[in-house]
Amino acid sequence: MTAPWPARSGTGLSWPHLLPLHQGHSGRQAGWRKLQALKLCLLPKPRAAEMEARGGACGGSAPAPEAPSDSARPFGVASDEEPSGGPGSQESCGPPRADEEVQGALPGPEEGAPTHLGVHELSGQTSLDKKYNRGTKDSGKPGKMSGTGDTSQRGDLPTPGPRDDEDVTAEGWRSRRKHVFVLSEAGKPIYSRYGNEEALSATMGVMMALVSFIQSGDNAIRSIYSDDRTLVFLQQGPLVLVAVSRTPQSAAQLRCELLGVHAQIVSVLTRAGVARVFERQRSYDLRRLLAGSERILDSLLDGAEREPGFLLGAVRCLPLPAPFRDSLGALLQRATAPSLAFSILAAGRHLVTAAQERAVLEDCRLDPADLHLLLNLVGASSAFRAGEVWAPVCLPRFNPDGFFYAYVSYLGDNTDYAICLVLLSTDREAFHALAGCKRIVEEGLQALGASRVLAGGGVGLPSYGVSAVGAPDLRHFLYKPFDVPDNYRQLPQFTSPEMEGPYASECERQRLFDLYYHLHGRLHSPSRPLRLIYHVAEKETLLAWVTPKFELYACFNPLVTKSGAIHAVTKLLRWVKREEDRLFIRYPPKYSTAPVRHGPNRTDSALENGL
Amino acid sequence: MALVEGNTQPESASQQPYVFKVVLLGSSSVGKSSLAFRLIKNDFKDILPTLGCAFFTQMMELDGSALKLEIWDTAGQEKYHSVCHLYFRGANAAILVYDIADKDSFHRAQNWWKELENEFQPEEIVVILVGNKTDLEDSREVTLEEGKAFAESKKLLFVETSAKLNYQVTEAFIAVARELLRREEQNGGQSRQRSPPVDLKETARARKVKCCQD
Numbered sequence: 001m002t003a004p005w006p007a008r009s010g011t012g013l014s015w016p017h018l019l020p021l022h023q024g025h026s027g028r029q030a031g032w033r034k035l036q037a038l039k040l041c042l043l044p045k046p047r048a049a050e051m052e053a054r055g056g057a058c059g060g061s062a063p064a065p066e067a068p069s070d071s072a073r074p075f076g077v078a079s080d081e082e083p084s085g086g087p088g089s090q091e092s093c094g095p096p097r098a099d100e101e102v103q104g105a106l107p108g109p110e111e112g113a114p115t116h117l118g119v120h121e122l123s124g125q126t127s128l129d130k131k132y133n134r135g136t137k138d139s140g141k142p143g144k145m146s147g148t149g150d151t152s153q154r155g156d157l158p159t160p161g162p163r164d165d166e167d168v169t170a171e172g173w174r175s176r177r178k179h180v181f182v183l184s185e186a187g188k189p190i191y192s193r194y195g196n197e198e199a200l201s202a203t204m205g206v207m208m209a210l211v212s213f214i215q216s217g218d219n220a221i222r223s224i225y226s227d228d229r230t231l232v233f234l235q236q237g238p239l240v241l242v243a244v245s246r247t248p249q250s251a252a253q254l255r256c257e258l259l260g261v262h263a264q265i266v267s268v269l270t271r272a273g274v275a276r277v278f279e280r281q282r283s284y285d286l287r288r289l290l291a292g293s294e295r296i297l298d299s300l301l302d303g304a305e306r307e308p309g310f311l312l313g314a315v316r317c318l319p320l321p322a323p324f325r326d327s328l329g330a331l332l333q334r335a336t337a338p339s340l341a342f343s344i345l346a347a348g349r350h351l352v353t354a355a356q357e358r359a360v361l362e363d364c365r366l367d368p369a370d371l372h373l374l375l376n377l378v379g380a381s382s383a384f385r386a387g388e389v390w391a392p393v394c395l396p397r398f399n400p401d402g403f404f405y406a407y408v409s410y411l412g413d414n415t416d417y418a419i420c421l422v423l424l425s426t427d428r429e430a431f432h433a434l435a436g437c438k439r440i441v442e443e444g445l446q447a448l449g450a451s452r453v454l455a456g457g458g459v460g461l462p463s464y465g466v467s468a469v470g471a472p473d474l475r476h477f478l479y480k481p482f483d484v485p486d487n488y489r490q491l492p493q494f495t496s497p498e499m500e501g502p503y504a505s506e507c508e509r510q511r512l513f514d515l516y517y518h519l520h521g522r523l524h525s526p527s528r529p530l531r532l533i534y535h536v537a538e539k540e541t542l543l544a545w546v547t548p549k550f551e552l553y554a555c556f557n558p559l560v561t562k563s564g565a566i567h568a569v570t571k572l573l574r575w576v577k578r579e580e581d582r583l584f585i586r587y588p589p590k591y592s593t594a595p596v597r598h599g600p601n602r603t604d605s606a607l608e609n610g611l
Numbered sequence: 612m613a614l615v616e617g618n619t620q621p622e623s624a625s626q627q628p629y630v631f632k633v634v635l636l637g638s639s640s641v642g643k644s645s646l647a648f649r650l651i652k653n654d655f656k657d658i659l660p661t662l663g664c665a666f667f668t669q670m671m672e673l674d675g676s677a678l679k680l681e682i683w684d685t686a687g688q689e690k691y692h693s694v695c696h697l698y699f700r701g702a703n704a705a706i707l708v709y710d711i712a713d714k715d716s717f718h719r720a721q722n723w724w725k726e727l728e729n730e731f732q733p734e735e736i737v738v739i740l741v742g743n744k745t746d747l748e749d750s751r752e753v754t755l756e757e758g759k760a761f762a763e764s765k766k767l768l769f770v771e772t773s774a775k776l777n778y779q780v781t782e783a784f785i786a787v788a789r790e791l792l793r794r795e796e797q798n799g800g801q802s803r804q805r806s807p808p809v810d811l812k813e814t815a816r817a818r819k820v821k822c823c824q825d
Contacts, residue, residue: 269690289690291639292660380659386651387684391663391691406663431666 168195168203179244180261180301183208186283190239190290191261191297197287207242211235223251234258237271238278239286248514250521253311257304260369263396264300267373268293271400299380303372305513307349308478311520312551314492315368318350319464322581324453328353329589331448335440336591339427341404342366343437343591346420349375354491355589367397368492378408378422386410388438390431393424407434411442419450466497469575471568475540476503476512477554479576484584495576495583502539512540516553519544523551534562543569628670628677631791633784634699636727637708638719639687642743645774646708647684650784655775661686673788680788699730704737704787709758711771712747717757724765737790739768741783746773 166173173195181200182191187208189197197204211233214221224231232254234241241258249257266274269289277284304310320328332343332355341360345352349372356366377393392403404424411419421441423434466474480494503509515537523530523546533544541556543565554572556565576583635643644661648654651667664685671678683702685691699705705727709720720740727738740762742753755771762769768786772779 289688291688292686295659377662386648387665387667389662389665391686408662435666 166195168192168199175246177246178249178301178305179242180258180297181207181242181244182261182265182297183240183242184278184282184284184286185238185240188283188285190286191294193298193301207233208240211240222255225251230254232258234262236262237275238282239265239274248518248521250517250525252524252526253517253521257301257310260300260304260310260373261297263369264297264373264376265290265293266396266400267370267377267394268296270394270403271396296377296380300373300376303349303376305510307372308496308513308516309349309368309372309494311517312478312480312492312494313368314480314494315351315371316349316495317493317583317585318347318352319495319579319582320352320453322586324448325353325585326587327448328445328450329355331441331444333589333591334444335437337425337430337433337437339425339430340423340434340437341426342422342424344371344374344422344424345441346375346378346422347418349379351375351491351493351585352419353585353589355591358590358592361590364398366491367395370395370397371491374406374422378406378420388431388435392428395424403428405430407431407438409435409438411438411445419445463498465500468497469572471571471575473556473560473564474568474572475501475555475557477552477572478516479553479572480551481549481576481580481584482551483549484586490588491585493584512555515540515542515555519553534565541565545569628679629792629795630679630681631703631788632681632683632701633704633706633787634683634685634702635706635708636685636699636720636723637687638716641687641708641710641713641716641720642774643687643706643708644684646706646741646743646772646780646783647682649774649777649780650682653777655777660688661691663691669784671785671788673785673792676792678788678792680784699727702731702736704739704791706739706741706783706787707767708741708743709753710744710747711742711753711758712744712750714752717742717753717761721761724767733766734794737768737787737794738765739770739783739787739790741769742771744773744775745771745778746775 176194178193180191180193181189181197181204183189183204185208187201187205189201189204191197192200192204211221220235221233223233228246230243230245230249230251232243232245232251234243234255236259239262241262243254243258245254273289274286277286277289307316309316328345332345332353335343336357341357343355345354351371354366354371374393374395378389387409389406389408391406391408393406394400394403404426405428407421407423407425407430409421411421421438423437425434427433466476469477476497476499478494478496480492484490484493499509499512503512515535519533519535519542522533523544530544531546533542535542535544536558538558540558541560543552543554543556545552545554550573552569552572554565554569556568560568580586635647637643639660644658644665645655647665647667648656648658651669661684664683667682667684669680669682671680683699685699705723707720707723707727709716711717724738724740727736740758742755742758758771759769761767768790770779770783770786772783774780
C-alpha cells in the first residue's frame with residue numbers, strides 16, 4: 001500500500017497513513033494538499049518524508065472497522081486491531097511460531113519502515129539503541145524531563161495554576177515526550193496534558209479538521225507516523241482523543257492509553273452523561289462538567305508512565321503474608337451492608353485485597369482497568385486524607401452508563417500507613433451504612449495489628465527488592481501470572497520489585513520502561529506477535545516471554561550470557577512459585593448481601609442510580 | 612472521624628452532645644475544603660477539588676454545652692450537585708462560601724442562598740456567608756461592604772476568613788455553633804440525640820425527586 005498521492009517535492013513532509021483504506025484515493029489530491037498544509041501545524045518538526053508502510057503489513061486486518069466493542073478491551077492490552085493479540089489467545093489461534101525468535105530473524109515487512117523502531121534483534125544494538133540514546137540525550141533538554149519533573153512535583157504538591165501556564169508556542173512544550181488532547185466533535189478543546197486548552201484551540205481545530213475530512217470519505221483516521229512522532233486518533237462517541245508521542249510506544253499501546261483517558265472521563269460523567277450533554281448542545285464546553293478533573297487525567301497519564309499495571313492490564317498487589325491477607329479478606333466479608341457491591345483495600349496504587357458481592361461476581365468481575373481508574377480517581381482526589389468521601393463513580397468496563405456510589409476513607413493514623421478503604425454501593429443513600437462498615441474494618445485492623453504489618457517497608461509499604469530472588473544477573477522484572485486459581489473471575493495481577501540500582505533515577509527508570517513498552521509492543525504486535533524475545537540493548541539485556549501460564553519481562557545486566565539469563569529466569573520462576581501466596585491474591589473473598597431494594601446488578605446500577 | 616472523637620470525648624458524660632448537621636456550599640475552588648481542613652487539622656495545603664462530598668465530624672464545647680458538628684463538605688463542581696443535594700436536606704446550618712477575589716463566586720453564593728430559601732424555612736436553618744481568601748486582598752473583587760450588605764439584607768451571619776492564614780476560621784464555625792445553640796434553647800433541645808443519621812422521611816422524598824443533572 002503505497003501512497004497514491006505524490007509528495008510535494010522538497011517539502012520533506014511525512015504523510016498520514018490511514019486505516020482502513022478501502023476507498024479509492026484518486027480525486028482526493030486537492031484535499032491532500034490541504035491536509036499537507038495542515039500537517040505543518042500539527043507536526044512541530046517535519047522531518048524527511050517517510051511513508052509509514054506499516055498498515056500494509058497488517059493488511060489482513062486493515063479494514064477492521066473501529067468496532068464499538070473496541071472500547072471494551074482492557075486498555076493495558078495492546079491488542080487493538082490484531083486478530084490474535086491477546087496473550088491468552090496466542091497458543092490457540094496464533095500462527096505457528098518457533099518458541100524462540102532467533103536473533104537476527106528477518107524483520108517483518110512492518111518493520112521495514114525506518115520510521116518505526118526498525119529493530120531486529122541482531123542489529124538491535126545499533127538501531128534500537130540509537131533511538132534510545134537519542135531519548136536519553138533528549139532528556140537533558142529542558143523539554144523532556146521537565147515533563148516528568150513537573151509531574152512528580154505535581155503529585156506532591158498539586159498547586160492549581162502552573163499546569164495551564166505553559167507556553168504552548170515554546171520549544172519546551174513542543175518537545176514534550178507525549179501530548180494528549182481531548183476535544184469535542186465540534187472541535188472545542190476539552191483537555192490538554194500540557195498547556196492551556198484554550199490556547200490550543202487552533203491546533204485542536206486542525207485536528208478536528210483532519211478527523212472530519214477523513215470522515216467525509218466514510219473513513220476514519222487512526223494514526224500518522226512521522227520520523228520521530230506517532231500521532232494516534234481515537235473517536236469515542238462525541239469525543240475525539242489525540243496522542244502525539246515521541247515515546248517508543250506502538251500506536252496500539254497509545255490507543256489503549258487514549259481509551260484509558262476516555263474511560264477516566266466516563267468514570268466521572270458516565271458515557272450516557274457525556275452523550276446527553278452533547279445531544280442537547282453540540283458545542284457544549286465539556287470543561288464545565290469536567291472542571292477539576294484535569295488533574296485526575298494528568299495523574300492517570302503520569303501513572304501510565306510509571307506503573308507497569310497500565311501496560312500489562314493488571315493490578316499490582318501489595319506483597320503480604322497470605323494468612324494476614326486472608327484475615328483482611330475475612331474482615332471485608334464481615335463488613336457488608338445491603339447494596340454493597342465491591343469492597344477494596346488499597347495502599348496507594350497497590351491492591352491489598354478486594355472482595356466482591358457474589359451476585360455481582362456472577363455478572364462481571366472487577367476489571368483491572370476499572371480498578372486503575374478508581375484508584376487513580378481516589379488517589380488524585382484525596383490529598384486531603386481526613387474525613388469520609390462519598391461520590392458517584394462510574395466503572396466504565398462494568399457499566400459505562402451507570403454510577404456506583406463510592407465511599408472512600410483512609411484508615412488508621414495516616415502517618416503510619418496510608419491504607420484506603422473503598423466501598424462501592426449501588427444505593428446513593430447508603431453513606432451511613434457504609435460508614436458503619438468502615439468502623440468494623442477499622443476496629444478489625446486494629447485487632448489484627450495491621451499497622452505493624454503494613455508499616456514494614458520504607459514508605460510504609462512492604463515491598464521487595466530484586467535481590468530477594470537471588471539471581472545476581474537479574475536487575476528488574478515484571479511478572480504477570482495467568483495460572484491463578486479461579487482464573488476467569490480473578491483480577492489480573494502482576495508483581496515487580498522496586499526500581500533499584502541503575503534504575504533509581506527518574507530518567508533511567510523511564511528508559512527501562514520504554515524498553516518494556518517496546519518489548520510488549522513486539523510481543524503483542526498486531527501483525528506478527530512473538531512469544532519470546534531476547535533483546536540485547538546497550539545498557540542491559542532483556543527477555544520478554546509469554547506463555548499460557550505467565551507473561552514475563554526480565555531485565556539483566558548487559559554482560560549476561562544467554563544461558564545465564566535462562567538460568568536466572570528459571571530461578572525467578574521458581575521464586576515466584578514459592579512466593580505466590582504472598583505476592584498475589586490467590587483466593588479473592590466473596591460475600592453475599594441480601595438483595596434489599598436495589599439488587600446489585602448491571603442493569604439496575606445503570607439508570608436507576610444515574611444522577 | 613476516629614481522630615476527632617479521640618481528642619475530644621464528650622466530657623460531660625451526663626449530657627449527650629447536641630448534634631448538628633452543617634453543609635459547606637459554594638462554587639468550586641473558593642476554599643470550602645480548606646476551611647474544613649483548617650478547622651479540623653488546623654493546617655493548610657493546596658488540595659485537589661473535592662470528589663463528591665466529604666464528611667467530617669468535629670466536637671466542640673461552647674458555653675458549657677458539648678456539640679458535635681457533622682460537616683458535609685460538598686464539591687463545588689456542577690456535576691456533583693445532585694449528590695450533594697441529598698445531604699443538604701435536614702441540615703441545621705449552611706456555610707455559604709465565596710472567594711473575595713472572584714466576583715462570580717459571590718454571585719454563585721447568592722444563588723446558593725436562593726436554593727436554600729426554596730428548601731428551608733428561615734427559622735429551620737442557620738446560614739452564614741463566608742468571604743474566604745482575605746490573603747488575596749490585592750486582587751479583591753468583592754468588598755467587605757458588599758458581602759456585609761448582602762448578608763444583612765437576608766439576615767445571614769457574615770464573616771471574612773482566610774483558611775490559608777488561619778484568620779477567623781474557627782470564629783466562623785463558632786458563630787454558627789453559637790447561633791445553633793441559641794435557637795436550640797428556644798426550641799427546647801430537639802437535636803439532643805446520639806446520632807441522627809439519615810432522616811427516613813427525607814429519604815422517601817428523595818426517591819421521588821429525580822435529579823437529572825450529571
